Amino acid sequence: MLLTQALHTAAQLYPEHPATLCHGRERTYRQALQRVARLAAGLRNHGLEEGGRIAILALNSDRYQEGLLACWWAGGVVNPVNIRWSAGEITYSLEDSGARVLIVDDQHLPLLSQVLASLRHPPLLVYAGEGATPSGMLGFEALIAESAPIADAGAGGESLAVILYTGGTTGRPKGVMLSHGNLLSGVLMRLADLPPVAGRVGLSVAPLFHIAGLASAYARILTGASNIYLPLFDALQVLETVQRERANEILLVPTMLQALLDHPRFAEFDLSSLERVLYGASPISAALLDRAVAGLPSAGFVHLYGLTENGGQISANPPCNHKADGGLSRSVGRPTLGQWVRIVDEQGHEVPRNTVGELIARGPSVMQGYWNRPEDTAATLRDGWLYTGDAAYMDDSGHLFVVDRIKDMIISGGENIYSAEVENVLARHPAVALCAVIGVPHDAWGEAVYAVVTLKPGRQTDAEGLIRHCREALAAYKCPKSIEFRESLPLSGAGKILKRDLREPYWQSVRQGASA
């Protein structure tokens, strides 16, 4: 189970099919194979050893894909760095992973001196930008041009393929270790559940440092399809590119999907080539889903649910469940083929159907553990099971419903309240752009339901109006007791709302009070 196997086979079966389209450049699979074999040679010539780590700090591009494949070809391990991180966080992840090579693009050059200043072992720098190679760096294209191709090192199976840092929402980032077998079997399980679309052109706009973007780009390589790369999500550019390249598949996080639908020129574009819209990474509101299904009638919508720790795979909710009137559109689907899922209580015992508990999962895509963190690994992987931290239930038909992160659940007056349920109701209000529901300290109830909201441009409402809106759909104890309006919400590198940051100020004073 080698990840490079996909490239070898695509170059064999579809040599003239484009592997990548980016910045107006098109590279066929035949070209991609040659470039990867040369780039791998260049990396080895400059001292990369088998098992050595290569960090990539760059926006999505064809070169990012080539960098991933070349690292695996050379027997190395990739650390795809979160592009939303500060210099300090980047330094932490390079130090922690022990990266010996850093591939960097134009957008991240400005951060470099600050990152390098605090690194004990400065890595070899490879410049993958579009301009002239800065001094002190190796050029990505020069490495390819100068190096004679080498044979694939053949790393695979349980060998480490990537270290993906997660934990933007909880404490210090942890490096999730995924082997070649984890990533490849996870993608195979998804494809067994969701056969590839007939058209063979995917738009890769979800960032490659995130498992969802990485796995879906890899699925296209495995099936010999094309990846169109856009450096960053830009709604207009996505609309133009889908129309121009007749893209058939796209993966979006809900905030991206919302931005597309909200774009004032949305209706001008011919998006009928879209056969499938994959979404995931965070829950989607019912209101947004309804708009999306209506706005993109040619597309089948699929909700992918998974964690980095499980190769991004746990379940998929297929298009047939996305009916406006169907309760199953709120489900994350049944477990994908080969995934073994249970809902358990705090003692790890399976709970009855329709009862909320923690979702645990087992299967070949489950990570090897957290890099250099045996205690975190032991807490998350228990008896072969991955403890996801997600609160969920399974209905009688085997469909899974994720109701919240366990740590985002609010216990108010002895009642469990799922923040996601309240957020879904708030998001249906026509004035609400983004919202987050958290528990804040309350003397009598333990926690009180508190909402933080941003409004759509030009729209207005007040706390009273929103609470009244909630009361129409929710029991009184679930409704926010107070609502705060802000200009923006703090987002993680993967586009998730950082509830920890929202909660922190309220609980800090409680803790300080307690320790005083």
Added chain:
Amino acid sequence: MLLTQALHTAAQLYPEHPATLCHGRERTYRQALQRVARLAAGLRNHGLEEGGRIAILALNSDRYQEGLLACWWAGGVVNPVNIRWSAGEITYSLEDSGARVLIVDDQHLPLLSQVLASLRHPPLLVYAGEGATPSGMLGFEALIAESAPIADAGAGGESLAVILYTGGTTGRPKGVMLSHGNLLSGVLMRLADLPPVAGRVGLSVAPLFHIAGLASAYARILTGASNIYLPLFDALQVLETVQRERANEILLVPTMLQALLDHPRFAEFDLSSLERVLYGASPISAALLDRAVAGLPSAGFVHLYGLTENGGQISANPPCNHKADGGLSRSVGRPTLGQWVRIVDEQGHEVPRNTVGELIARGPSVMQGYWNRPEDTAATLRDGWLYTGDAAYMDDSGHLFVVDRIKDMIISGGENIYSAEVENVLARHPAVALCAVIGVPHDAWGEAVYAVVTLKPGRQTDAEGLIRHCREALAAYKCPKSIEFRESLPLSGAGKILKRDLREPYWQSVRQGASA
């Protein structure tokens, strides 16, 4: 990657769906899980250890499936014994695998005393028949009834799952070791290529001791579908069962497909429920394929190509290639997703497209090796590649064409002749039932092309007529120089014609002459 994961998940998602139908008995997945957990307990209570081998010597049945799953549940390894073997061959395989338990059915009781007489360590005997349990044996149903269910031992990944003895066509049987990961990933790769049929009822008539039957029965468990078991292939029973149970999928070897189409009552049955007919295990003649496509118009035909050594998976030729006028109907398809295939010369170097060489394969389903045969393993697994012994070429579109076994190729007057090509032409003659083309010694040409033929009942032809028929489609040097008519041809346990047995008498005299 546990094989029992499929049962756990099917029982969770589809508890009331039938797992098996056999002898008028129906067991749901809920029942199957309970029975397997109890049977596993019974086997452990009677001394089966983790990694211990259980042999099953039985016709296909629901109990066979339960025996497989219970063995894996208990952490054991299954040796599914070839039901066409003699007592001596059975003894050899039990001895070689070190089986400590033997599950046996009514049909194989008569062989038992002879098998046991020459075994050094007689195994625990479990009777899985339909009558009263003979003395000295444990009853399959009694074991289930008496044992309290145990937890799944959790064996998986690289742990050994089955030892499948092959080599009916060449020398002493060799035990192919497939791990849990090999079998499960092989089935996942096939499902990624060929999504499950919409109907969820498969007819399992291909024997479970053969990888093709085993893998397709397992694919149904993984997708929560039903397996209908018939003890032996009987054309009329197959026709009746497909009609009665509205079966959607069936896997057949070409000789079975031919027997169905030849059955005098074929046209009486409603076989319109069949969505897919999988065939494989040996090549199919163009004549038979044409009849099959015409005779079963509702079914998509899929040619599966693989070896036991590769978990049965290498490639699949999908229904769209099975057009009467299309050259691709002769292909075994493109490599299935995740399979890496090359065609190489005798030095292991890749040959150009459309050039015949040896097909080698690599991927997660490739066996761990041959049981206790490191030399055979080293000869077959080289640098991570499985050397299949199949002569094949890949066309410009990446489709594979298997032309012969390398050892069945005939070299006559310096020309390569593929026995399968000649057999295909012979099989199109209306009087020919079965045929085999071999090379026999020839003083001037090295080898001469020689055909052995059985005729259809009531049909007649002679050697001259058949040779004339061949000349119409083949170059003269490929046509048989002589033809022998027989009542029957020697078949292996998997239904393959034993060409070795046909060749042997001719070459024996040459070898004796050479050594004299």
